[in-house]
Amino acid sequence: ASPLVAVQKQIVRVEVKAGENLNKQQISHTVINKVYEELRRQGLSAEVKMYWREQSDGEVLQRAANSSNSSQSCS
Numbered sequence: 001a002s003p004l005v006a007v008q009k010q011i012v013r014v015e016v017k018a019g020e021n022l023n024k025q026q027i028s029h030t031v032i033n034k035v036y037e038e039l040r041r042q043g044l045s046a047e048v049k050m051y052w053r054e055q056s057d058g059e060v061l062q063r064a065a066n067s068s069n070s071s072q073s074c075s
Contacts, residue, residue: 011053012035014031015064016031016061024059024060024061027061028052028060028061032050032051032052035050036048036050
């Protein structure tokens with residue numbers, strides 16, 4: 001018999017403020033790396049699998065509905 005493994009699933013909502021030149025792929029890569037680095041810094045020793053949850057339209061990041069022209073926001 002194989003040993004039981006505890007699995008924990010955590011969903012985090014992130015809001016990023018970005019200028020007009022919004023590179024969603026670069027932002028998503030940077031954010032997930034920063035989260036991973038912070039978890040490791042806080043002593044996380046277990047293997048962690050992180051990924052973005054894709055929206056129904058295939059996008060990972062989307063512009064916030066209430067963003068102004070001078071400051072764009074993704075969540």
